[in-house]
Amino acid sequence: MTIKEVEQMTGLTRSNIRFYEKEKLICPKRNENNGYREYSNEDVESIKKIAYLRTLGISIEDILKLLNKDADLYTVVKKQRRILEKQISELQSAKVLCERMLSSKDKISYQELEVEQYITNLQDYWKENKNVFKLDSVRFFYMWGGNITWITLTIICFLVAVFSIGGLPAQIPVQWSNGIGSSFADKKFIFAFPAACVMIKFALRPVIWNRLRMSVMRSEDITNFFAFG
Secondary structure, eight states: OOHHHHHHHHOOOHHHHHHHHHTTSOOOEEOTTTOOEEOOHHHHHHHHHHHHHHHTTOOHHHHHHHHTTSSOHHHHHHHHHHHHHHHHHHHHHHHHHHHHHHTSSSOOOTTTOOGGGTOSOHHHHHHHTHHHHHHHHHHHHHHHHHHHHHHHHHHHHHHHHHHHGGGSOSEEEEEEETTEEEEEEEGGGGGHHHHHHHHIIIIIHHHHHHHHHHHHHHHOOHHHHHHHO
16 A cells, blocks of 8 residues: 555554654565555554554654564563653652742742742752753754754755756756656756755754654653754
8 A cells, every 4th residue: 555545544644654664663565666665554553553652652762672572562661651650750840849939929030030949959959850951952962063964064055056057958857757857947946955955944943853852851762862853
């Protein structure tokens, strides 16, 4: 079956399914004639299982271990329950502090906030919330490392376009079928690539960051996030 049919059967988006494939969680076969992916009923069942485990916050790494039979489901779920219990405890503690701050008679302000009024031992409190600071550190590297990466990529694409455009024919292929150009555009189309880099950086990347940030907060999988970010 096609990926569109898989979308309809599972209720998941194409990007989710492609991501699972990229991470080697599923390996659909390809049609020998046209090279298109062909998903089996087993692939569909695997996709549903993977998506369900992801909603529990189980990491990609642990799911891979399950697929490779390097771990059993009971142990993985038990481990995830401990993680969730810890997260619930941390959230409850944060809720208590919020309630204490809101219980004061007067409205609180940032300028008048005294942290020691709510926390007796700051060092222990920072250690208890180290995952928050890990997330901040990941965000720092994401922002600065990411900027360098995208600026470099944009400049390279632009320079390649500038130095290549003179030697290109008036019309260049933008789509191929069986090794033959099936769709053509003006050669200035090559400048669409650096433009796309700018669009992704300023329009799409903040959305992607927010989704990844929520994923990190749910699963505590900083390592995987940094690898994909």
